[in-house]
Amino acid sequence: MQEKYLPHEIEARWQDFWDHHHTFQVQHNPSRKKYYCLVMFPYPSGRIHMGHVRNYTIGDLLARFKRMRGYQVLHPMGWDAFGMPAENAAIQNNSHPAPWTEENITIMRSQLKRLGFSYDWNRELVTCDPQYYKWEQKFFLQMWEKGLVYRKESRLNWCTACATVLANEQVVGGNCWRCEGKVVQKPMDQWFFKITAYADELLEGLKSLEGKWPDRVLTMQREWIGRSEGVLVDFPIEGMEEKITIYTTRPDTLFGTTFMSLAPEHPLVEKLIEGKHEAGVVRTFIDKTKRESKSEEGEVLEKEGIFTGAYCVNPITKKRLPIYVTNFVLMGYGTGAVMAVPAHDQRDFEFAQKYHLPISVVIQPPGKIMDPRQMKAAFEEEGILTNSGQFNGMKSSVAKLAITDFLERRKRGYKAVQYKLKDWGISRQRYWGAPIPAIHCGQCGLVPVPEDQLPVVLPRDVQLTGTQGSPLARHEAFLHVSCPRCGASARRETDTMDTFVESSWYFFRYVDPQNNQSPFSQESAESWCPVDQYIGGIEHAVLHLLYSRFFTRVLRDLGYVKLNEPFERLLTQGMVVKDGAKMSKSKGNVVDPDYLIEKYGADTARLFILFASPPERDLAWSDQGVEGAFRFLTRVWHLFHETVNNRWAGNQPPAELSFWVNKTIKKVTEDIEENLHFNTAISAIMEFVNYLSSIAPLSGLSDSFRGALKTLVVLLNPFVPHFAEELGSIMGFQGSMLNYPWPSYDPKALVEKEITVVVQVNGKLRAQLFVVPELSQTEIEKRARADEKTASYLQGKEIVKVIHVPGRLINFVVK
RNA sequence: GCCGGGAUGGCGGAACUGGCAGACGCGUCGGACUCAAAAUCCGAAGCCCUUCACUGGGUGUGAGGGUUCGAUUCCCUCUCCCGGCACCA
Numbered sequence: 001m002q003e004k005y006l007p008h009e010i011e012a013r014w015q016d017f018w019d020h021h022h023t024f025q026v027q028h029n030p031s032r033k034k035y036y037c038l039v040m041f042p043y044p045s046g047r048i049h050m051g052h053v054r055n056y057t058i059g060d061l062l063a064r065f066k067r068m069r070g071y072q073v074l075h076p077m078g079w080d081a082f083g084m085p086a087e088n089a090a091i092q093n094n095s096h097p098a099p100w101t102e103e104n105i106t107i108m109r110s111q112l113k114r115l116g117f118s119y120d121w122n123r124e125l126v127t128c129d130p131q132y133y134k135w136e137q138k139f140f141l142q143m144w145e146k147g148l149v150y151r152k153e154s155r156l157n158w159c160t161a162c163a164t165v166l167a168n169e170q171v172v173g174g175n176c177w178r179c180e181g182k183v184v185q186k187p188m189d190q191w192f193f194k195i196t197a198y199a200d201e202l203l204e205g206l207k208s209l210e211g212k213w214p215d216r217v218l219t220m221q222r223e224w225i226g227r228s229e230g231v232l233v234d235f236p237i238e239g240m241e242e243k244i245t246i247y248t249t250r251p252d253t254l255f256g257t258t259f260m261s262l263a264p265e266h267p268l269v270e271k272l273i274e275g276k277h278e279a280g281v282v283r284t285f286i287d288k289t290k291r292e293s294k295s296e297e298g299e300v301l302e303k304e305g306i307f308t309g310a311y312c313v314n315p316i317t318k319k320r321l322p323i324y325v326t327n328f329v330l331m332g333y334g335t336g337a338v339m340a341v342p343a344h345d346q347r348d349f350e351f352a353q354k355y356h357l358p359i360s361v362v363i364q365p366p367g368k369i370m371d372p373r374q375m376k377a378a379f380e381e382e383g384i385l386t387n388s389g390q391f392n393g394m395k396s397s398v399a400k401l402a403i404t405d406f407l408e409r410r411k412r413g414y415k416a417v418q419y420k421l422k423d424w425g426i427s428r429q430r431y432w433g434a435p436i437p438a439i440h441c442g443q444c445g446l447v448p449v450p451e452d453q454l455p456v457v458l459p460r461d462v463q464l465t466g467t468q469g470s471p472l473a474r475h476e477a478f479l480h481v482s483c484p485r486c487g488a489s490a491r492r493e494t495d496t497m498d499t500f501v502e503s504s505w506y507f508f509r510y511v512d513p514q515n516n517q518s519p520f521s522q523e524s525a526e527s528w529c530p531v532d533q534y535i536g537g538i539e540h541a542v543l544h545l546l547y548s549r550f551f552t553r554v555l556r557d558l559g560y561v562k563l564n565e566p567f568e569r570l571l572t573q574g575m576v577v578k579d580g581a582k583m584s585k586s587k588g589n590v591v592d593p594d595y596l597i598e599k600y601g602a603d604t605a606r607l608f609i610l611f612a613s614p615p616e617r618d619l620a621w622s623d624q625g626v627e628g629a630f631r632f633l634t635r636v637w638h639l640f641h642e643t644v645n646n647r648w649a650g651n652q653p654p655a656e657l658s659f660w661v662n663k664t665i666k667k668v669t670e671d672i673e674e675n676l677h678f679n680t681a682i683s684a685i686m687e688f689v690n691y692l693s694s695i696a697p698l699s700g701l702s703d704s705f706r707g708a709l710k711t712l713v714v715l716l717n718p719f720v721p722h723f724a725e726e727l728g729s730i731m732g733f734q735g736s737m738l739n740y741p742w743p744s745y746d747p748k749a750l751v752e753k754e755i756t757v758v759v760q761v762n763g764k765l766r767a768q769l770f771v772v773p774e775l776s777q778t779e780i781e782k783r784a785r786a787d788e789k790t791a792s793y794l795q796g797k798e799i800v801k802v803i804h805v806p807g808r809l810i811n812f813v814v815k
Numbered sequence: 816g817c818c819g820g821g822a823u824g825g826c827g828g829a830a831c832u833g834g835c836a837g838a839c840g841c842g843u844c845g846g847a848c849u850c851a852a853a854a855u856c857c858g859a860a861g862c863c864c865u866u867c868a869c870u871g872g873g874u875g876u877g878a879g880g881g882u883u884c885g886a887u888u889c890c891c892u893c894u895c896c897c898g899g900c901a902c903c904a
Contacts, residue, residue: 215819215820216818216819216820216898216899219818219819219899220818220898220899223899223900224899224900226900226903228903228904230904246904247903247904249903249904250904261904301902303902327902328902328904329902329904330903330904332903333903333904334903337904340904341904345904346902347902347904418903419903420900538898538899541899542899611828611840613827613828614828617821617828619827620827620828622826622827622840622841622842624840624841624842625826625827625841627841628840628841629840631840632840634855635855638855677829679827679829679839680828680829680838680839682839683829683838684839685839686839686840687838687839756835758835760835760885762884762885763883763884764885765835800884801884802884803834803884803885805834805885808834808835811834811884811885812884813884813885
């Protein structure tokens with residue numbers, strides 16, 4: 001055994017060993033229990049950063065631990081390879097996204113290998129591979145057939161100078177981020193996935209994840225879906241056939257409606273103002289609002305509106321209500337029309353005050369009378385109905401039902417459920433993505449690409465300019481096709497899919513990645529899915545995780561899988577921060593993983609990351625902390641070195657050695673398995689090492705001491721695998737430590753022979769007694785009183801009460 | 816504004832079900848080794864006061880209050896920090 005701990009030599013050797021012995025390859029075996037451990041796959045952006053290292057270290061620890069616990073573990077890795085950075089880099093370097101992506105993958109793969117992660121590299125997948133996105137195109141066609149895909153006009157950011165669609169984050173202050181050209185809202189036909197068809201199910205499904213996913217992720221998804229129950233109510237328009245339908249969650253306030261608010265884009269507006277002298281000003285107002293509505297994020301605009309000259313009628317009171325177009329009603333939610341109840345809705349209240357519209361109180365707080373003239377704000381809580389005809393005196397909750405019922409019976413209103421969730425727009429006017437398999441035919445309209453023509457391969461021979469729109473639209477060979485239905489010459493769809501589509505199902509492909517007959521066999525999916533532990537950043541709390549849940553249900557309904565939820569447990573790890581900020585190039589506070597590996601080795605990096613904080617919290621980087629981790633490994637190394645070289649003379653292991661061994665096994669096992677608190681597991685190992693070092697001189701030659709070292713090596717294995725493999729082989733383990741079972745502990749060995757009982761007087765610590773666990777209260781009390789210091793506090797006092805917590809403390813309450 | 820999460824030494828963090836607060840690590844200080852330094856090893860330490868010293872006492876988990884023999888832990892009020900949502904009718 002080397003005297004010095006030489007991480008590089010050890011790590012290279014064991015990485016080779018694992019490679020040659022195919023240690024990480026896994027084939028499903030129905031007789032063994034399975035564990036699918038997945039970390040969110042990376043975008044191949046260039047090099048691995050500390051966030052990746054943290055993410056993958058946590059996954060690797062669990063994968064190795066579970067394997068030692070007797071599971072067959074699926075632990076795959078791949079690349080989320082489509083996306084804009086590749087395209088931007090290509091534009092900048094006048095090259096192509098493919099080689100850029102491939103080079104990055106090569107670099108990052110070798111970095112991951114140097115960190116010693118236990119991936120089954122045979123299952124590696126790359127989403128820009130036609131053999132991958134082929135199946136995605138197939139899903140698209142099947143979803144289309146099922147009515148889950150549709151086209152709709154929607155407004156996009158359009159740079160007039162580049163003739164390109166921009167993502168929201170590429171619009172800077174109303175201008176293009178690249179050329180600073182003017183950005184306008186351009187309506188374009190877009191492809192959508194009908195995720196709203198699953199809104200209720202996606203919401204309901206969250207219940208089954210309680211306790212297994214972080215609460216805040218569940219809350220965020222719940223709010224994002226944003227379900228509300230209410231009523232659609234029809235308001236007849238004076239002098240017109242049409243009605244205005246509004247959505248409200250407060251039918252109990254219906255009697256308090258004093259005007260009507262329409263969104264500027266509401267389809268009835270034009271009809272309402274037609275031929276009226278208000279038409280001109282209303283149009284001007286709408287134009288102005290459209291320009292301003294792209295307001296800065298988070299800013300609440302001053303409420304404004306304009307009277308249309310038209311009136312509608314409250315279906316229940318028959319009162320005549322002026323119709324306004326306002327800048328605060330959203331077309332995208334509900335019906336784009338709102339019954340305005342200024343007394344009980346703050347927005348309507350502000351608007352009514354500004355434009356001197358009547359305020360009518362119909363809900364009174366219990367035991368109070370509100371006067372509209374005195375009100376400073378709307379009363380939005382529930383209360384007792386007033387000025388509401390036959391519903392007077394009812395509580396809001398009761399009146400809601402009663403009024404809804406009343407409206408339904410007269411066919412003036414209907415119960416309705418609304419969601420904030422919108423359908424998923426998947427069209428991207430971008431080159432580097434999976435082509436949408438559709439054809440535009442002059443005769444037949446939109447025609448799906450026949451399945452046997454998949455994949456629709458993204459052509460490689462394009463020039464990216466960043467202007468003039470998608471290069472696919474100029475690629476003659478790609479563009480021109482004959483219509484699969486009528487044979488006429490037709491045009492291929494040039495939009496590509498949102499890259500979130502690839503990541504919505506990659507976890508299924510891993511179970512059977514080489515399958516060229518189907519996306520994956522049902523059998524493999526049933527064997528491995530769901531993912532038992534999913535690990536990734538909180539930034540995906542809504543989008544990626546929601547889309548994956550949606551896709552899983554779609555694939556279930558298409559007959560591919562039998563599950564509802566793809567990810568059984570979710571761990572969202574915190575950021576890696578340094579000097580109080582997230583590591584980033586612009587802040588200049590990045591620590592390069594390669595540098596770390598060169599200086600200390602992968603095991604030190606892994607140990608520090610796991611030790612520095614619990615996984616869900618942010619990790620504060622500390623160079624000295626890394627030193628500390630390295631120092632710990634060196635200390636352990638020396639402990640083994642001295643032992644195998646018989647440097648210690650003693651052969652008398654203390655009685656409590658077995659207690660220590662068992663206590664440490666218990667603590668480490670439970671911390672990993674139950675709480676995923678790796679930092680405390682490591683501190684338990686450190687305490688164990690400290691103890692072993694302290695007894696080494698008197699017991700280093702004994703078998704039980706050497707046995708304890710063996711246990712230590714096994715416990716260290718998931719954390720610092722190269723290190724543990726090396727010490728394991730020195731201690732006589734054959735092959736990889738991964739094939740050795742995780743140790744169990746003996747509960748009998750955990751029973752202590754002597755315990756500490758704390759003596760308190762009025763809750764203040766005064767003495768400690770060292771006693772056998774079974775000692776009676778009377779005896780403990782006697783000994784406590786015999787203690788000199790305790791006695792001095794009891795002197796001259798009356799003992800009111802004695803509290804004895806067995807095995808812990810005795811407390812004298814005195815006066 | 817609404818909804819979450821959090822606040823513990825100089826720092827990262829620990830503490831079972833309400834029972835010795837500060838485990839473990841970093842940093843600091845003192846000592847050993849060394850010509851010297853680094854590395855390593857041993858030891859000290861929440862803070863304040865007290866004692867020549869041994870010691871002794873008080874106080875302490877963001878602030879204030881409450882429940883309890885006993886509160887980092889439970890309840891109420893407040894402050895600050897982080898995250899999410901934000902005209903959603």
